[in-house]
Amino acid sequence: xxxxxxxxxxxxxxxxxxxxxxxxxxxxxxxxxxxxxxxxxxxxxxxxxxxxxxxxxxxxxxxxxxxxxxxxxxxxxxxxxxxxxxxxxxxxxxxxxxxxxxxxxxxxxxxxxxxxxxxxxxxxxxxxxxxxxxxxxxxxxxxxxxxxxxxxxxxxxxxxxxxxxxxxxxxxxxxxxxxxxxxxxxxxxxxxxxxxxxxxxxxxxxxxxxxxxxxxxxxxxxxxxxxxxxxxxxxxxxxxxxxxxxxxxxxxxxxxxxxxxxxxxxxxxxxxxxxxxxxxxxxxxxxxxxxxxxxxxxxxxxxxxxxxxxxxxxxxxxxxxxxxxxxxxxxxxxxxxxxxxxxxxxxxxxxxxxxxxxxxxxxxxxxxxxxxxxxxxxxxxxxxxxxxxxxxxxxxxxxxxxxxxxxxxxxxxxxxxxxxxxxxxxxxxxxxxxxxxxxxxxxxxxx
Amino acid sequence: xxxxxxxxxxxxxxxxxxxxxxxxxxxxxxxxxxxxxxxxxxxxxxxxxxxxxxxxxxxxxxxxxxxxxxxxxxxxxxxxxxxxxxxxxxxxxxxxxxxxxxxxxxxxxxxxxxxxxxxxxxxxxxxxxxxxxxxxxxxxxxxxxxxxxxxxxxxxxxxxxxxxxxxxxxxxx
Numbered sequence: 180x181x182x183x184x185x186x187x188x189x190x191x192x193x194x195x196x197x198x199x200x201x202x203x204x205x206x207x208x209x210x211x212x213x214x215x216x217x218x219x220x221x222x223x224x225x226x227x228x229x230x231x232x233x234x235x236x237x238x239x240x241x242x243x244x245x246x247x248x249x250x251x252x253x254x255x256x257x258x259x260x261x262x263x264x265x266x267x268x269x270x271x272x273x274x275x276x277x278x279x280x281x282x283x284x285x286x287x288x289x290x291x292x293x294x295x296x297x298x299x300x301x302x303x304x305x306x307x308x309x310x311x312x313x314x315x316x317x318x319x320x321x322x323x324x325x326x327x328x329x330x331x332x333x334x335x336x337x338x339x340x341x342x343x344x345x346x347x348x349x350x351x352x353x354x355x356x357x358x359x360x361x362x363x364x365x366x367x368x369x370x371x372x373x374x375x376x377x378x379x380x381x382x383x384x385x386x387x388x389x390x391x392x393x394x395x396x397x398x399x400x401x402x403x404x405x406x407x408x409x410x411x412x413x414x415x416x417x418x419x420x421x422x423x424x425x426x427x428x429x430x431x432x433x434x435x436x437x438x439x440x441x442x443x444x445x446x447x448x449x450x451x452x453x454x455x456x457x458x459x460x461x462x463x464x465x466x467x468x469x470x471x472x473x474x475x476x477x478x479x480x481x482x483x484x485x486x487x488x489x490x491x492x493x494x495x496x497x498x499x500x501x502x503x504x505x506x507x508x509x510x511x512x513x514x515x516x517x518x519x520x521x522x523x524x525x526x527x528x529x530x531x532x533x534x535x536x537x538x539x540x541x542x543x544x545x546x547x548x549x550x551x552x553x554x555x556x557x558x559x560x561x562x563x564x565x566x567x568x569x570x571x572x573x574x575x576x577x578x579x580x581x582x583x584x585x586x587x588x589x590x591x592x593x594x595x596x597x598x599x600x601x602x603x604x605x606x607x608x609x610x611x612x613x614x615x616x617x618x619x620x621x622x623x624x625x626x
Numbered sequence: 627x628x629x630x631x632x633x634x635x636x637x638x639x640x641x642x643x644x645x646x647x648x649x650x651x652x653x654x655x656x657x658x659x660x661x662x663x664x665x666x667x668x669x670x671x672x673x674x675x676x677x678x679x680x681x682x683x684x685x686x687x688x689x690x691x692x693x694x695x696x697x698x699x700x701x702x703x704x705x706x707x708x709x710x711x712x713x714x715x716x717x718x719x720x721x722x723x724x725x726x727x728x729x730x731x732x733x734x735x736x737x738x739x740x741x742x743x744x745x746x747x748x749x750x751x752x753x754x755x756x757x758x759x760x761x762x763x764x765x766x767x768x769x770x771x772x773x774x775x776x777x778x779x780x781x782x783x784x785x786x787x788x789x790x791x792x793x794x795x796x797x798x799x
Contacts, residue, residue, distance in 0.1 A: 362780060363777055363780035364776065364777055364778060364779075364780050365776075366775065389772075389775055391739060391743075391775070392739065392740065405743075410770060412743070412770070412771065432747075432769075433743070433747060433770075433771055435740060435743045435744075436740040436743070449740070449743075449744065451743070451744055451747040451748075451771065453751055454702070454747060454748040454751030454752065454755075455748075456744040456747065456748075477741065477744040477745065477748065479740045479741055479743075479744050480738070480740045480741065493738075493740070493741055495741075499700070500737075500738075500741055521737075523737070523738035523740070523741050524738050524740065537738050539736070539737070539738075542736075563782075564735065564736070566738045566739065567738070567739065582735070584782040585780050585781055585782040585786075586781075586782075587781060587783070589780045589781065592780065592782075616739075617739070
């Protein structure tokens, strides 16, 4: 008991600044990003030569640290400092940083590390330091194939983000989307996939048929999407690794708006027949099809809650597009959107507490969020046209697409991916090689 | 000395800006006046309400048989003009009993993609139902919704959108 008291007194006496490790608050818009120094990962000369041979990159340590820097900057929460001001060499910094030096350039956190070539593999170790407290916060080493070097940068960023914000990152992830080209009246659309930072872009279909609304399964290995193959719009399933595709179910009409259930075992989608769209699920294993809604209105854009117990969806049963929530068996249907305007594309947050949506009001389109009972509506961004938000796996960022106006000469049209923090801050265009729409964010690939 | 020159330039610029502002205000007022007229009359050239009534983009299945009907925003109700067009189509199809058709339903770009797919399907079915009441068998008609994916007019203005809210009857054989 006495020792316990002593400890308490000790804690009270010590000024909290020197002990409390740095933290980044991600629940508010961050106008004051944390200054962080990303020291280039050090590399010995023979490792450097080996990687240069395999990866055609002069210094893979530098390259990986650049990825980390870009990730941190894009998050809006961190301000990576200019490397020219760094006083300490990377190899020495990784062993024991001279905190005074890093303090001098106003760094509050420091990332150091080392890459080596061991048995044809890439081994990386990294450390995150609290400069003010003079303490190591994270130290981690892992080994992978050299071609995974970009993912190494993303995984390190995820660890840093997690240690400093207290929540999982979203950097070792991919985006699947629809790549668009050509005039608006004859748009060519292809499925495309890329890393979250736009690298490793790859087209998955050739553009011979119209494709729309791709969405990942929970393990991010499968994609469900809508294809107009043979002019029959149907929901398809695509295995990204093998490239095999199959139609989902045997419906005598258009199926669309597909998503996976949170356990990945079912696909939920709309089936349109005789002017009426209803929501169905299909079990991918036993192929059992269930009808979930039963109403002569349009019922579409279904999205499961992360526990699988509820479904939010879009219906015009009130006369106009609104957002509804029901139990996963279709019972207890309840309208949750009551603001002015039309509401569409509800998507349940992976954290379970919010639903993101598109809203149309007085000729403007908004991306917003509301609680699952419809309260606390918050509009994050307004534009001429934007829709289809998709959540980052940690539920902190939304990616969506935005279209620009076409002028009277038919010029000026573009479709681009954008991201914005849940706070409404940090709105950014996500670069893609072509025009792009219908983004879907994968889960965290390494866990 | 330098300072005074700069302030002179500034004043000149401000005067110009004032002029521009006045002009734009005038234009804005003129626009308001015009649009007020438009909404009170409900017919502006090629639109009635916001349903397209012109003939631009319209093609013909046969002489005097237009291939498409147009809809109001968010609606799938057939207008009087649409019903007339569909009756012509029905009579043409009755005379040419071997022809099968696809009804392609479309929406404008001012709606979410998935809802518009459903809306296009609903519009095409409204046309299909009408053709069926005029004696065309359902097995001669199939329905295909493109949602907002295939506009005929790429413009971002009310007239272009009105042309794009349509159901087009396309010969399938």
